[in-house]
Amino acid sequence: MVTLRQLVSPKGQVPRARYLRVGLSLFLFKYVVDLVVYRGLFGDWWGPLDYLSPLYSQRMASAPDALDLPIAYAAFLLLWNLIFAWIGANWTARRAVDAGETPWWGLMIFVPFLNYLAIGVLALMPSTPKGEAPPVPGGSAAAFQLPVLLVWGMTFFLAMACLYWTIVEMNEHYGIALFLSFPVLFGVLIGYSLNAREFQSVGRTVGFSLLCAVAASVILLSASLEGLVCIAMAFPVISLGLMVGALIGRSFVGMGARRPLQPLGMLFALPFIAWSDANLPTSEARQVTSSIEIDAPPEVVWENVVSFPTLPDPTSWIFKTGIAYPIGARIEGRGVGAVRRCEFSTGAFVEPITVWDAPRHLAFDVLDQPETMTEWGLFGPVHPPHLESTFRSVRGEFRLVELPGGRTRLEGSTWYELDMAPEVYWRIWGDGVVQHIHGRVLGHIQAISEASSE
Known part of the structure; x- marks a missing residue:
């Protein structure tokens, strides 16, 4: 029996048999809950092949009456999927460490198609003696200095500006890559950088990710790339992605993650995610x-x-x-x-x-x-x-x-x-x-x- 604490903790080895067993159990549990709730609300079924689509938007578009979801259920779906994404990234990172690889493998969970490939590869890799790295000790608040906040805010702005041009100007689409994938990825980098030298508390990690979101919002406003109301509307979902990502980055530090430039390669996957979303069939009115x-x-x-x-x-x-x-x-x-x-x-x-x-x-x-x-x-x-x-x-x-x-x-x-x-x-x-x-x-x-x- 696996507890929720074990699922989100950065500690403990995850052999391949346990990785497959727990992963399959979590998938079945999530699918059954989604299926029962959806059946109870709409009297229809969510087919397993549609549900297994690697593209989140495609899964929602394939579900019957996907646009007729009640607001409360829609909000539940968003939070529900982010929680399981967090667990999936953490569990995959621990499996990678157990196999002697870098915890950054956990980020593959957020990339369509590559997520299934990563799961398959890790399920085949045997455990190694160097399976678990000790967490980084400490608890300094030095990372909250104003210069650090400004640097992260400016970095977030520059990355968002480049992504904005790539995704919005080229694809003319505001989608998952802009509002969820990028905030989660950047949140991982924030959480890692904040905790790399001195391990911080969960509250401090989450708080710093929100401060970075505020700083980036001010810069976007100052550059006239977006308006106040649009930023206010997007702030909750972007902040949620940043917080989840920051907690994942913090967990990766506890697993012994090094070479923080490695996950930057994931930025190249974001235009692909954006292109996939932009080319999906238009939802019904x-x-x-x-x-x-x-x-x-x-x-x-x-x-x-x-x-x-x-x-x-x-x-x-x-x-x-x-x-x-x-x-x-x-x-x-x-x-x-x-x-x-x-x-x-x-x-x-x-x-x-x-x-x-x-x-x-x-x-x-x-x-x-x-x-x-x-x-x-x-x-x-x-x-x-x-x-x-x-x-x-x-x-x-x-x-x-x-x-x-x-x-x-x-x-x-x-x-x-x-x-x-x-x-x-x-x-x-x-x-x-x-x-x-x-x-x-x-x-x-x-x-x-x-x-x-x-």
Whole structure:
């Protein structure tokens, strides 16, 4: 029986038979938990071949209704997978040490296809007498000096800038490599460097990785590569990757890891990971629906759905950040083929009507859309590529349901595509923004409909 402490500890030899036995048991345990939870939520199965795909995004895209995961379950999936990645890296590094190799082998777990190759090779390598190296003793806080923080922040910025250009500018994709793989890898280097001379506590290691994330964020803002809101949105997932990586790097020190330049070769794998994510099939559009009950008959509500006058200035905090918000709507023509223009703070959505069933159902496609937000840096507006390409509204509809007493339930739905990964994280933001937009529009229609029916 293996305890959780043994799984995450850097101490102890891991012979190949134990490596295979524990690894297979952990895989089966994780698969069964994922399968049971998913089956309970959606009544469908996650096929083992899809589940074994080395690409995380492909596994999620292959799962039935992958984009309909509840927000709480999506957050659980992200944390759940990072925990098992940490255990896998630690267990693989200890197996490598037992086989007389460097603990840096543990980083192979994060590289698609190479992870299975590394597991296969280590499963065949016999143990050697020099299996375990003693941990580095000590506990100095010297590594927290400001110059060290600045050096790491600058290094993180330079590496992120190069990776940003390679991944975003060439592939036009914000994915796993940028938001998870790179932070984990750089976190490993941070954790290793911090603990190499004097072994630090877990809290100090995690805290220093977060300070590096803050320093890098300030530098990105100062260089106008990204805006404040975008960095704030990405900070939780990037920080999580940095913390996991830093703890892995700390464990590698305890295993006797040397030659810190070796893992830098893993940087060459990041463009491959980015290319793999960018060339996956586009996920199906996700539907977000909101509703409101209005004290007015459907005939009155319908006219205010088709077009409505200018909305008052927004009061919701989310629209104060620069995220685009609706201002008004007008329509050119009547019936199917008419064109509705929904004006936002950044421009207009052009919406050709596809269903006109007055006063019950109005549906439309989205032919053109403005930028998703006005983003600001420290020295004025910035214009990163994701403002135009990562969030796409594809269609929408309004359904009016007549209620007793001359009332109406108005349901508004939006279908959108999200070209960012991990989707289970970015969907939390996407759904939240769409729901706030729905609330602003539906609330305005409610107010003017009830006022006109009095």
